[in-house]
Amino acid sequence: MKHWLMKSEPDVYSVHDLKAEKRSGWDGVRNYQARNLMRDEMQVGDPVLFYHSNTKPPGVAGLARVSRTGLADPTQFEPDSKYFDPKSSPDAPRWIMVEVEFVEVFPHFVSLPELRESPELDGLMVIKRGARLSVQPVSQAHFQTICKMAQSKCRVQ
DNA sequence: GCCAACGTTGGC
């Protein structure tokens, strides 16, 4: 089992939105590296740290789990969507996404400054400069440290 | 609002 961190701007889609909706397709990713991780590496059941970006402060807000894999992102076929991709077709969809299922809102929001302060999180991708990738792998040790900081047992089921 | 980082585009 692999562990992940996925970024979303809470003004657009927050962990509270996922709580209300229970499950959601992770649409709108238009970066090949992020797509490849979703398409090739993610498996049903993998835990996902839900990260709030572009907000004050940014940080890890909750937990989700991968509930479905290998789905075509429907927004690539919607001409009115800002994620529309005229070069993609339903026969050969270019943008593959996963669906995630809500697990919990963390009792304690772990802010980016807190992540930076923890010596145990040395090497965590999201605290590196210029780490723009919106889907990131997280080591099991880092994942468990963040769960502890969030005051969560991170039980996925 | 600024700007560093970095991905993408397109001319050559």
Added chain:
DNA sequence: GCCAACGTTGGC
């Protein structure tokens, strides 16, 4: 295939 220009991300 190189690389300058440009666009986006996202912290600050």
